[in-house]
Amino acid sequence: MSGDPILAIDAMGGDDAPAVVIEGLARFCRRRDDVAFHLHGDEAKVSAALRDAPEVATRSEIIHADGSVRMDEKPSQALRTARGTSMWNAIEAVKEGTADAAVSAGNTGALMAMSMLRLRKMRGVHRPGMTAFWPTVNGVSVILDVGANLEADASQLVTFAIMGEAFARALMGIENPTVGILNIGSEETKGHDEVREAAAILSAGEFGMNYVGFIEGDDISMGAVDVVVTDGFTGNVAIKTAEGTARMFTHFLRNAFSSGPIAKLGALAVANGMSEMRDKLNPSNSNGAVLLGLNGIVVKAHGGSEPDGYANAVNVAMNLVGGHYLEGVADGLARLTDREKPAAE
Amino acid sequence: MSGDPILAIDAMGGDDAPAVVIEGLARFCRRRDDVAFHLHGDEAKVSAALRDAPEVATRSEIIHADGSVRMDEKPSQALRTARGTSMWNAIEAVKEGTADAAVSAGNTGALMAMSMLRLRKMRGVHRPGMTAFWPTVNGVSVILDVGANLEADASQLVTFAIMGEAFARALMGIENPTVGILNIGSEETKGHDEVREAAAILSAGEFGMNYVGFIEGDDISMGAVDVVVTDGFTGNVAIKTAEGTARMFTHFLRNAFSSGPIAKLGALAVANGMSEMRDKLNPSNSNGAVLLGLNGIVVKAHGGSEPDGYANAVNVAMNLVGGHYLEGVADGLARLTDREKPAAE
Numbered sequence: 001m002s003g004d005p006i007l008a009i010d011a012m013g014g015d016d017a018p019a020v021v022i023e024g025l026a027r028f029c030r031r032r033d034d035v036a037f038h039l040h041g042d043e044a045k046v047s048a049a050l051r052d053a054p055e056v057a058t059r060s061e062i063i064h065a066d067g068s069v070r071m072d073e074k075p076s077q078a079l080r081t082a083r084g085t086s087m088w089n090a091i092e093a094v095k096e097g098t099a100d101a102a103v104s105a106g107n108t109g110a111l112m113a114m115s116m117l118r119l120r121k122m123r124g125v126h127r128p129g130m131t132a133f134w135p136t137v138n139g140v141s142v143i144l145d146v147g148a149n150l151e152a153d154a155s156q157l158v159t160f161a162i163m164g165e166a167f168a169r170a171l172m173g174i175e176n177p178t179v180g181i182l183n184i185g186s187e188e189t190k191g192h193d194e195v196r197e198a199a200a201i202l203s204a205g206e207f208g209m210n211y212v213g214f215i216e217g218d219d220i221s222m223g224a225v226d227v228v229v230t231d232g233f234t235g236n237v238a239i240k241t242a243e244g245t246a247r248m249f250t251h252f253l254r255n256a257f258s259s260g261p262i263a264k265l266g267a268l269a270v271a272n273g274m275s276e277m278r279d280k281l282n283p284s285n286s287n288g289a290v291l292l293g294l295n296g297i298v299v300k301a302h303g304g305s306e307p308d309g310y311a312n313a314v315n316v317a318m319n320l321v322g323g324h325y326l327e328g329v330a331d332g333l334a335r336l337t338d339r340e341k342p343a344a345e
Numbered sequence: 346m347s348g349d350p351i352l353a354i355d356a357m358g359g360d361d362a363p364a365v366v367i368e369g370l371a372r373f374c375r376r377r378d379d380v381a382f383h384l385h386g387d388e389a390k391v392s393a394a395l396r397d398a399p400e401v402a403t404r405s406e407i408i409h410a411d412g413s414v415r416m417d418e419k420p421s422q423a424l425r426t427a428r429g430t431s432m433w434n435a436i437e438a439v440k441e442g443t444a445d446a447a448v449s450a451g452n453t454g455a456l457m458a459m460s461m462l463r464l465r466k467m468r469g470v471h472r473p474g475m476t477a478f479w480p481t482v483n484g485v486s487v488i489l490d491v492g493a494n495l496e497a498d499a500s501q502l503v504t505f506a507i508m509g510e511a512f513a514r515a516l517m518g519i520e521n522p523t524v525g526i527l528n529i530g531s532e533e534t535k536g537h538d539e540v541r542e543a544a545a546i547l548s549a550g551e552f553g554m555n556y557v558g559f560i561e562g563d564d565i566s567m568g569a570v571d572v573v574v575t576d577g578f579t580g581n582v583a584i585k586t587a588e589g590t591a592r593m594f595t596h597f598l599r600n601a602f603s604s605g606p607i608a609k610l611g612a613l614a615v616a617n618g619m620s621e622m623r624d625k626l627n628p629s630n631s632n633g634a635v636l637l638g639l640n641g642i643v644v645k646a647h648g649g650s651e652p653d654g655y656a657n658a659v660n661v662a663m664n665l666v667g668g669h670y671l672e673g674v675a676d677g678l679a680r681l682t683d684r685e686k687p688a689a690e
Contacts, residue, residue: 137596147529150537184492184581192495192578217585221593230582233537236529237579238586240562245590248566251482252625253598256618266614273601273608280597 004034005321007314008090008099011041011049012068013106015304018042021105022049022056024301024310029055031311035318038099040065040086065089069110071303078110079117087111091118094296101297101317105310111300112148112291119294124333127152128293129160130232131167132239133286136223140286142168143182143220145232146239148291152231154197155336157181161202162332163292164227165209170323171316172226180215180225182234190214194231207335246281282308288316292329297321349379350666352659353435353444356386356394357413358451360649363387366450367394367401369646369655374400376656380663383444385410385431410434414455416648423455424462432456436463439641446642446662450655456645457493457636464639469678472497473638474505475577476512477584478631481568485631487513488527488565490577491584493636497576499542500681502526506547507677508637509572510554515668516661522571525560527579535559539576552680591626627653633661637674642666 009025011018018041025037036059039046043064050057065086069078082088087106093099095118104111112130121128129145144164145152152160161179168177181199183191188199191214202211215224217238230238257267267274279285287309289300297320301313320326354370356363363386370382381404384391388409395402410431414423427433432451438444440463449456457475466473474490489509490497497505506524513522526544528536533544536559547556560569562583575583602612612619624630632654634645642665646658665671 135593137593150529182582184495184578184585217582217587218589218592220586221589233529234579234582237527237562237575238582240529241565241583241586242562242590244563244566245587246594247563248480248482249591249594252622256615256622259615259618259621263615263618266611269611269614270601270604270608273604276604277597277601 004036005100005318006036006038006098007317008038008040008093008102010087010090010102010104010106011039011046012065012086013104013111014301014310015071015105017068017105018046018049020307020310022046022053023307025056025060025314026053027307027311028314029059031315032318033059035059037061038063038090038093040089040093041068042086063089069107071107073107073110075107075109075113078107079113082110082114088114091115091296091298094298095119100321101299103299103301103314103317105301105303105313108300108303111298115291115294115296115298119296119298122293122295122329122333124337125159125163125293127156127159128291129163131164131290131292132235133288134220134228134239134242135281135286136221138223140172141220141223141226141228142171143228143230143235143239144292145230145235146289147232147236149232151233152194154194154201157194157198157229157231158201158336159293159333161198161209161211161227161229162207162336163329164229166325166328166332167290167292167320168226169328170325171319173323174226176210177226178210178212179227179229180212180219182220182228182230182238183214183216186214186216188214198229207332285312288313290316290320295326297326349381350445350663351381351383351443352662353383353385353438353447355432355435355447355449355451356384356391357410357431358449358456359646359655360416360450362413362450363391363394365652365655367391367398368652370401370405370659371398372652372656373659374404376660377663378404380404382406383408383435383438385434385438386413387431408434414452416452418452418455420452420454420458423452424458427455427459433459436460436641436643439643440464445666446644448644448646448659448662450646450648450658453645453648456643460636460639460641460643464641464643467638467640467674467678469682470504470508470638472501472504473636474508476509476635476637477580478633479565479573479584479587480626480631481566483568485517486565486568486571486573487516488573488575488580488584489637490575490580491634492577492581494577496578497539499539499546502539502543502574502576503546503681504638504678506543506554506556506572506574507552507681508674509574511670511673511677512635512637512665513571514673515670516664517571518668519571521555523555523557524572524574525557525564525570527565527573527575527583528559528561531559531561533559543574552677630657633658635661635665640671642671
């Protein structure tokens with residue numbers, strides 16, 4: 001157990017913390033046991049929650065923190081009073097190297113702000129990018145940026161591609177993840193300057209990346225690429241639009257299945273197939289957003305997480321640690337930096 | 346019949362023209378008969394197609410055109426050889442006032458370029474906006490721009506709001522359509538300058554518009570507003586993302602319903618409910634995109650239209666004519682123009 005990765009857990013982050021957090025860790029432990037947890041939070045509350053989860057307790061050390069960040073606090077406000085909170089201490093542990101990654105279901109804005117402040121951007125990264133998972137017909141894809149920034153110039157889009165590729169490789173074990181830039185047409189002449197310039201850089205092939213070109217909105221759910229690169233405004237609208245559309249379908253399905261006694265029997269008959277579908281589209285399975293581009297790994301679990309969702313976010317953190325994600329990104333960024341200033345040397 | 350609206354039909358536009366076009370008109374005639382058609386196209390082919398559609402023939406006049414625009418022609422290329430094609434003549438008829446609106450299932454780019462060239466922008470419009478219909482849990486909404494432009498500044502977004510509101514009123518018969526600006530958060534402080542400035546202008550209430558504020562991607566399919574205002578890049582990505590997500594759901598549903606003999610029986614039992622759902626989400630029902638902001642009405646039917654889809658595009662044209670859409674927009678734009686230069690006068 002001594003060589004196992006150590007995760008710094010913000011045990012007080014999220015709507016039902018620490019109960020949901022500990023239950024999530026317990027579910028993760030049923031999948032893997034090569035991990036140790038540092039549980040940052042209120043000692044009394046955390047140890048009470050641990051009583052029902054001996055499999056977590058044996059792998060955990062509680063590190064007391066007096067305060068916690070409220071879910072509705074503004075990032076700027078949270079930053080002022082952040083020092084010593086469970087969230088702050090978890091991030092600090094990553095910075096100090098006493099943990100390999102941090103996981104929090106707490107206030108997203110505060111988590112991003114603190115992570116940027118304490119972990120700093122990697123060399124070569126102008127703006128970090130927020131990832132999200134996107135269920136597709138043939139599995140799951142990664143999209144970034146989904147809202148860390150409002151805009152992205154060509155060089156930022158290229159950085160997102162590099163980080164997203166390393167992320168997908170570490171996380172999904174794909175040797176050469178396919179990468180596409182989201183655009184409003186697939187021809188090279190389409191789109192605004194930023195996407196066309198980024199495409200030209202990636203097409204040149206210097207990064208040894210499996211760049212496939214432009215993709216359109218309808219290609220994402222079809223699983224056309226493993227990594228979808230876009231600016232934070234477009235990415236955020238796209239993923240929320242997909243969520244809304246999925247919700248609409250669920251609404252219509254529920255109506256169809258309850259439209260009469262025969263339909264209700266029919267619903268029972270297709271229940272197996274439907275539960276497979278629900279499983280594939282279950283948000284828990286795509287839980288765990290990551291702010292890419294920092295000197296350290298911080299995974300955000302959804303605030304209202306189900307324990308399964310939290311377990312999945314923990315899994316994301318573990319795979320990034322084990323998949324040598326940070327080294328992969330540093331590698332790609334070094335090639336980008338070399339490219340950007342050969343003439344000056 | 347003498348006072349009925351006259352539609353200029355590009356009978357040669359679309360993948361299976363003129364057959365699908367005439368069949369579409371026939372289906373429209375089963376719904377309404379207060380219309381006359383000017384069928385622009387190859388006289389021999391069009392009259393051959395009319396032989397099977399007497400209900401269309403009695404309301405039609407064929408206006409011979411020698412050429413037609415190919416579906417794969419670039420707009421710039423099409424413009425050079427456009428004069429005298431069925432598409433050109435249909436638009437020209439709107440310009441000359443011999444028809445009240447034009448409908449074409451032909452090459453979208455060429456149709457937009459020709460419409461802009463011949464009909465010109467309305468006074469007060471810097472950039473026309475392309476609309477699309479969006480099926481929602483409680484009906485259908487309108488979104489614009491979905492790709493006529495790549496970007497939109499605050500004043501263009503306000504223009505889209507004015508045009509979209511008049512469009513929804515004319516088309517759906519809603520007295521005070523609700524209008525929202527697509528953003529990545531609902532707070533006033535969120536989003537880039539363009540959306541925040543546009544929101545400030547619309548919130549001031551000078552247009553007497555039912556502006557409800559920012560909406561997010563997941564609000565669209567929930568039917569949060571009747572009119573979704575956004576720039577062409579974001580709008581195009583959003584609507585295609587929704588289409589892709591819908592296709593993914595259909596894929597999973599098909600699998601669920603064919604996963605075994607019991608599931609297949611179940612599928613039969615819910616067939617009624619499912620067909621209602623399919624009907625609600627049927628692309629034919631939301632066919633008919635319009636380039637708003639020109640001095641005239643030109644409706645684009647999907648190129649590979651089913652006859653029902655074409656009939657719906659014709660219905661859109663008729664409702665815009667009957668709903669006094671152009672007058673409504675002119676009204677709103679006049680208020681915007683007044684607002685923009687009161688100090689100078």
